[in-house]
Amino acid sequence: MTTTAFTPVVLLAAIVASGVAAFVWTFRDTPAARPLSVFVAATGLYALAQGLGLATPGLAGKLRWSSVAATVSVVLPAAWLVTVLAYTESERAIGGRRLALLLVEPAVFVALVWTNDAHGLVWADRWVATAAGTAYLAREFGLATWAHVGYSLLLFAVGGLELVRLNFRTTEFFRGQATALLGAMVAAATAWTASLFGVVPGRYALGAVGFVAAGLVTTATLFRGRLVSVTPATRQLGREAVIDEMDDRIVILDEDDRIVDVNPAAARLFDLDPEGAVGTPIETAAPMLAESGGGVSTGQSDLELDGPEGRRYYDVRVSPLYRSYGGIAGCVLSLRDVTDRRRHEQRLDVLNRVLRHNLRNELNVVAGNAELLRRDVETTDEVERRLDRIEETVDGVVARSEKVGHVARMVDDERDRAFAVTERVEGLADRVESAHDGATVEVDLPDGLTVVGGPCLERAVEELLENAAEHAGDDPTVEVRTARRGDEFVEVRVADDGPGIEDHERSVIEAGRETALEHGSGVGLWLVKWVVGECGGSVEFVDDGDGCTVALVLPLADAATDGTPDDSRDSERTGVEAND
Secondary structure (H helix, E strand, C coil): CCCCCCCHHCCCCCCCCHHHHHHHHCCCCCCCCCHHHHHHHHHHHHHHHHHHHHCCCCCHHHHHHHHHHHHHHHHHHHHHHHHHHHCCCCCCCHHHHHHHHHCHHHHHHHHHHCCCHHHCCEEEEEEEEEEEEEEEEEEEEEHHHHHHHHHHHHHHHHHHHHHHHHHCCCCCHHHHHHHHHHHHHHHHHHHHHHCCCCCCCCHCCCHHHHHHHHHHHHHHHHCCCCCCCCCCHHHHHHHHHHHHCCCCEEEEEECCCEEEEECCHHHHCCCCCCCCCCCCEEEHHHHHHHHHHHCCCCCCEEEEEEEEEEEEEEEEEEEEEEEECEEEEECCCCCCCCEHHHHHHHHHHHHHHHHHHHHHHHHHHEEEEEHHHHHHHHCCCCHHHHHHHHHHHHHHHHHHHHHHHHHHHCCCCCCCCCEEEEHHHHHHHHHHHHHHHCCCEEEEEECCCCCEEEEEHHHHHHCCCCCHHHHHHCCCEEEEEEEEECCEEEEEEEECCCCCHHHHHHHHHHCCCCCCCCCCCHHHHHHHHHHHHHHCCCEEECCCCCEEEEEEEEEEEEHHHHCCCCHHHHHHCCCCCCCH
């Protein structure tokens, strides 16, 4: 008789498992690596004992190696469970006392294995059987073996349920990892139980090979997917730490608008007990918040609350929580304190309106008195020049004041609509030529050019054309041309033959800020910069010879709408024209 032909496969599996266990041990300081190295090493020893039992010809040798295999096998379920719990860093993670309790049954079973001759609880009988010319150890299991098998399957099931639980609360990346681990262990446990129940002949030792394969799959998943260094538990703990420490107030609701969790900032704001508030309807715990943003629909609203520090303003955002299998499980309410920003905006708005209103009134007084002086006082040429200068200055300041108000309104206008560049610019060109004698505006734009913008973008382009016509030479010529900037942007250039923009004016606009020593003289270029920026583009100054060239880099409407059909873009363009 000879040993089974499957013996070399089992011994090879033992050698491979030993090498993999040594490799995993080198990363023992990372999450789950230590218990995984123990699991893989145990699978190697289990396969080695099974293989040597198949290779040994006599009954005594086969009995000895069978006892060794049974002894090593008790490590596998516990090591697998500890690996899974360490990977997920579950609240069920096993500490020293729990681990000791977990190993009580394996220790008792090992003792029964080596005293089996006295009681026969592990094996009622063992003998050498032959099949296809090969010899292997046949066994009749006792009560202790079946109890141990049940205990082992229970540990495997607990680890499997923990992975299933992880799949319902993590991302697709970690869901794939958990599924791979679960599938590998299910396959190994199935092969093991199939051998125990005689579904597969004992000469094949599929249990040992199955566990080694599970260890290899787990290790491959662990290192290829960076499972050891990037665990879902780390991600979850990081999120919890951020939520707990952030200044924003966070309230998590279920689908019935009951509180699931609140962070410390929200608990202080609404005077809630974080533990006691769980399960309380939001209408009861924070009725003002419920009126402002409660519910599982997405949205944004404002909330005003009176407290010890006076009235505070909050920006409330509602984000739904989706189940992995579909449907909404609840929502997250986040409240950001915008009191300082609101007060700052209010101050600026009041100062802007009061200053412009008073400025207009007082300048009207100056203009009126200048006109009275012109009529009532005998003037000389010098006095006439000074009065003309006063009136021109007053008109300029009033116009600048009106432009400041216009800028404030235009920047807040709708910006995410389609803007028909060619049609609009051609209309603006005619308007500028009519307003400036001798000015010529040459438009060289492709038909149907459409970018992301709105009425405010038309005002920005008009500002550039007017500036170019005013500051060009005696016979001002303005050119408007275009160039592509990749697949998503287009460059619209406005060029004139004038003296160009002063360096300090350009530097202020390019830097995006003014200082006491470095500032511009007007708001026109600021209007252009702000509007184009809000539309998703940028403003550049181009040195291409004499004069001044300003380039507007604008996002194409085609790219922004991701392939919107031509007819829908035409309808959008019509809507823009109708609303302007």
